[in-house]
Amino acid sequence: MATSSYNPNALRAELNGKGGRLTPQREKILTFFQELPGGEHLSAEALHTMLHEQEINVSISTVYRTLKLMTQMGILRELDLGDDYKYYELNGPRTTHHHHLICTKCGTVIEFKHDSILTIGSKITDKEGFQLLDCQLSVHGVCAPCQRSITS
Amino acid sequence: MATSSYNPNALRAELNGKGGRLTPQREKILTFFQELPGGEHLSAEALHTMLHEQEINVSISTVYRTLKLMTQMGILRELDLGDDYKYYELNGPRTTHHHHLICTKCGTVIEFKHDSILTIGSKITDKEGFQLLDCQLSVHGVCAPCQRSITS
DNA sequence: GCGATTGATGGAAGTATTTGCAAGTAGATA
């Protein structure tokens, strides 16, 4: 699994190696995620707003594009937590890697860890010749308080 | 885990029990999924088109709403395969339950099974007091042919 | 360092999906 402790030069090297470029926008977005308190996940819209509050002007299209690129590179992981947004967080090593239990009605999200999931992911990527980027178990269910109504 | 062998009356009973109703639209969508050859997953748009081809007129909003409802009820499972669409399939019992290995660059999807994943999901839902609806392992990576370029 | 090449950006337009609201209808009640 790709490491999360990128510095700008490592990112530049990886981008250049494949014909890409390190732009100020990409560098700032990476730094922003690295300075975020651990475990937080952000939506594109939220990231865009927070960048603007720090006088970092990056267009919303570039925010979306960069999030997608960094997810494809294995630097970020993209989370679908069942609501209208996609969320992103640093794709950390084993110790910070976690999974999500989501209530499909009220949207409550509970994080949990499970060591063997990463092992399962490694096995299948090895078998199929893939390079592993991310591995997420999403458990969907209805939380106790929501088990009485059809909709939230 | 909820069973997939719903008939219209069972669906009506479950809906009525929680203040909902069985409409012709909902019944037709359920039947459509049940008559689909095993293992197929459909996007909302594709389902809408296929329904129209059978002279079954259901508005696109109702298609989206019904897919979401049935996912929340545990009848369908929603898949994010990394492209622009969400896909839906019957949320079957253990024997048909599978997971996805997805290439983040070209979008290739490989299905695989792994018995212990459902067990892991059951454990966490039991512990947290949730009713289990679905449990999906998404493994993201780069397939062998794509490991040379930045983008697809 | 300087210019050329080509990937990246920003803003507008497009796409998939969700939501608001008025009209329709399933299911309950008598």
Next chain:
DNA sequence: TATCTACTTGCAAATACTTCCATCAATCGC
């Protein structure tokens, strides 16, 4: 069965996200 209530539907408008395209600028070669 007739009536009523509130859930559902269909359409249109809104939202999250992606793509198009003209312009900009990171990197490369000299």
